[in-house]
Amino acid sequence: MTKYFSFAATCNRWFRFSFSWAGLKPTTIDLGDGTVVHCWVPKTYEPNKPDxxxxxxLGVNAMWNWNEFISSFIAGFNxxxxxxxxxxxSYTVRPERTEQFQAQCIAGVLEDQGVRKTNVVGMSYGGFVGYSLSAQFPEMVEKLVLCCAGVCMExxxxxxxxxxxxxxxxxxxFLLPQTPEKVKEMFEVTFYKPVTRMPTFIMQDLIDVLWTEYLQERIxxxxxxCKDRKMSNLPKITQPTLIIWGEYDKIFPLELGHRLKRHLDExxxxxxxxxxxxxxxxxNPKEMYKHIEAFLGNPLLSPKSN
Incomplete structure (x- = not known):
């Protein structure tokens, strides 16, 4: 049965338009061995800009995560x-599920696009992948920003x-919610001030569009x-790194941010x-963006004002 309206599908359409309007185009990179990665890339590469x-x-695709930031970042970067x-x-038929394999695939995407060295910003699970990319391919990563990424957990x-x-x-x-009740719990855990009221049909629609496909693979x-994770196995990367954390993070408590700072030291x-x-x-995307912009230090960037 066709739904009369899908809030999440409408958001997907809007985000695609927003990314395209900002200057990106979608491309699909076949890495071989049954692995395909979808990526938004510059419509026009500008050699004078850094990458x-x-x-x-983990909870959403790239568009949902980065839509608030994309136009500001594009002002100063490819x-x-x-x-x-x-x-x-993006998918693979291979059995690997580690962040190390994800990072190897991202390195393949960068190589395909001719990117030799880039700054990296990783949000939560994306931070795990970004950290692994920095460790496995240090020549590829200039600076690293980790946003509430509990890579130091055991x-x-x-x-x-x-x-x-x-x-x-x-x-x-609740990380991969399959009922409206668990969607509500997810909001309560991930937000300091969660949405207190949301229609059940909207929550079910979010499940159908965002959290049903590839469920077992995401698990x-x-x-x-998480399996067998130990600090003793975590490599110590050398790239300049900015760690950003929410004061009341319940997914990855702030102690993990302090632990990571101690691990990376100076x-x-x-x-x-x-x-x-x-x-x-x-x-608080404005505050998050402000710190990233200051750390990456590109004079073409300027924080949004409102």
Whole structure:
């Protein structure tokens, strides 16, 4: 049965228009071995501008994550915005689910597009991929920005009570929600000031459009991200790194930001956004953008004013 209206599908159409209007075009890169990555790339490459790679989080595709920022970033950068595997039109038939494999695929996209060195901004799960890209392909990454990306977590942290949930299975019920009740819980966990009222049909529509496809594969991504994770296995990258965290992040508590700062020592700086949860890109995008712009240091960029 055809729905009379889909809020999420309408947002998808608007975001596609917004990305195109800003100066990006969609492209599909076949990396071989059954792996295909969809990526937004510049319509016109400008050699005088540096390059910028934006990596989205687990809950949404690239457009939903970065729409608030795209026009500002394009003012000073050649911007590349891929959908990670099992989001949007990106997929693989290979069995790998690790962030290391995601990073290898992103490196393949950059090579295909002729990008030799780029700045990287990763949001949440995208930060895991960005960190791995920086570790595996250090020559490709100029500067790295990690937004509420708990790369320093350990599997035992859940047992030790760091998180609001007691098991990964419990976390998955709202990280990849399949009922309106779990969508509401997701908003309560990811936002400091969550949306308190949303029609049930809108929440179900979000599930149908955003969180139904590739469900088992995405569960595999989360499991691979957490399984046997230890600080002793985390490489120490050397690129200048900005760590941005929401003061009241319930997905990845702020302690993980301090832990990462200690791990990277003088190569990193930690900024905490006040009165903000995990979804800082939605709750306070202007503050988030301001810190990224200052760190990347491109004079062509200027913060939005309103």
């Amino acid at each position: 910028l790679l934006l990596l989205h989080g 911007v590349y915005v891929p959908d990670l595997l099992f989001f949007g039109d 599997e035992k942290d859940m047992e030790d009570g760091m998180f609001s949930v007691k098991s990964l299975d419990e976390a998955l019920t 595999g991504l989360v499991n691979a991200m 190569n990193a700086r930690l900024v905490v956004i006040k009165d903000c949860g995990h979804a800082m890109n939605k709750e």
